[in-house]
Structures are given as structure tokens and as C-alpha cells.
Amino acid sequence: MIDVPEEIYGERQELLQERVDEYAEASGDHNPIHIDPQYAAGTTFRATIVHGMLAFGVLAEMLATHFGENWVRGSLLRVRFRAPIYVGTIIVPKGILKSDNTDTGARVVEYLVTCSDEQGNVFVEGRAKIDFSD
């Protein structure tokens, strides 16, 4: 039986500079806006910001945790990076079920996914589709 909850949550987590630096090393994205506080202070952002793809990865991990193999093959994740996430922000990844459809024979579920802070400010939003067909 496939578990399709109305709401799913990822791990609430604080994105500190060390974590962002680790992501920069892993991803090869060494844009100074993410890793160099001195450089970032001179930009419109005024401080370092988290890589959008790090937040994307956090959302994707939430889906991977809930849907396992079905996330790995037969899934879609489309997000827009709405606002910068400043280093040090505590983020809350979340998904809200939008549809659960079997019209085409296969079961396909769609979630509205967001990455926000504890005050509800949304930084990343989009949708995820998981196809449960074999």
C-alpha cells in the first residue's frame, strides 16, 4: 500500500556557513556570494546566501525519504527560487498534496512543495509529481 499523506515534511534545519561551504565543495559552485562574507557584504544581498540548489536538494531529499524508489524513477520536481535564503536561516521543507490521480491508469500524485523559514516566509516553491506506475 502506497502511503500518500496530505502533508509531508522534511527535516527542519539551520543552514550555517560551514554547511554552505561543504555544499560549494561538493557541487563545484564557488560563487563568492555563497562562501565569501566579505565579497557578499559588498553586493545587494549584503551577506552570504545559500545556493538555490542546496535548498532544491533538501526538498528532493524530503521526497526521496517519503517515496523511495518511486522518487528515483518517474518523478518531476520543478521549483522557482523566489527569494534568497541567508546563511543561518532555519528552513522547513514541506509538501502539501494537490492531486492524487489514476485517470491514465497509473497513480500519479502531485504536491505543492515549499522551503520556508519558521515564520512562513517562502524562499523556494514549486511542485513535485511522483508516478507510481511500474
Next chain:
Amino acid sequence: MGENLMVDISLLSRGASLERIEFTLDDRYTRRYLGAITGNSYDSVVVGVVPPHGIATRAMLALLESLNLPAGTVHVSQSITSHAKAMLGTKLSMLTTVTQIRAVRGYMHVTLSFNIYDNSGVERLVLQGDTVVMVPEAVDGQL
């Protein structure tokens, strides 16, 4: 980074295709990536199948190595569609096309669409995606 294939993103036109890029889902990259997005030590990461977001980010790294992105380039949106799984150690290739260039409030937004294939045996589509970046370069009029 980049070697001889570096392409200046601001010089690309719509419909342009980048050279095929090959990369491997190696253990070091995959562990570091999964460690960074989960907040776990990469020593503790156990990997067999590389998740689609890991493949997409590895592909982004390959793109970064082939494109000359000016400092201050901003990632606007990202989508991925997973078609098949890929195991650790798999060698993949990526074909990338510039599918849209448009001016938004005076800045250039570039959409790069990519297909990632597993070429071991019969070529198999593993992942598709679209990346939109805003290049910090003012543009005048029609692009």
C-alpha cells in the same frame, strides 16, 4: 575548471547546442553531495543508486565547468524529470540546448535544457531538466 571548452554564456543564442559533456557519478562527489544536503558526515553516506537530484547537481557541475558564468549569476528556477535510475560509478553524458533567452527587467534570463543519458549499452535517457539563470549583465532592447 573549464579547460578549453569554456563558453561565454552571454554570447549564446537561442537554439544553440553545447558540446556533449561526459561525467561520472563517482563515489567522492556523491558522498559529499548527499552529506551536504542532509547535513550528515559524508563518511556515513551509503550510496547505491544515485538520486535524481544528485545526478542533476553533478550535471550542473559539468555545465559550470564548460560555461563562463560571471560572478553574481543567479539561479532563477530548476526542474528535473527522472526517467531511470543510475548507479554509483555510472558514466553519463549530457546534451544541453539554449531554449530561451529573454530580457526580464533589463537582465538576461537564459534557459538551458538538458538531457542526460546512460551510454553503457543501449543509450538510455536517465534525466531531463531545465535550468534558468539570470546573468548579471544589463541588456538593451530585443534579445
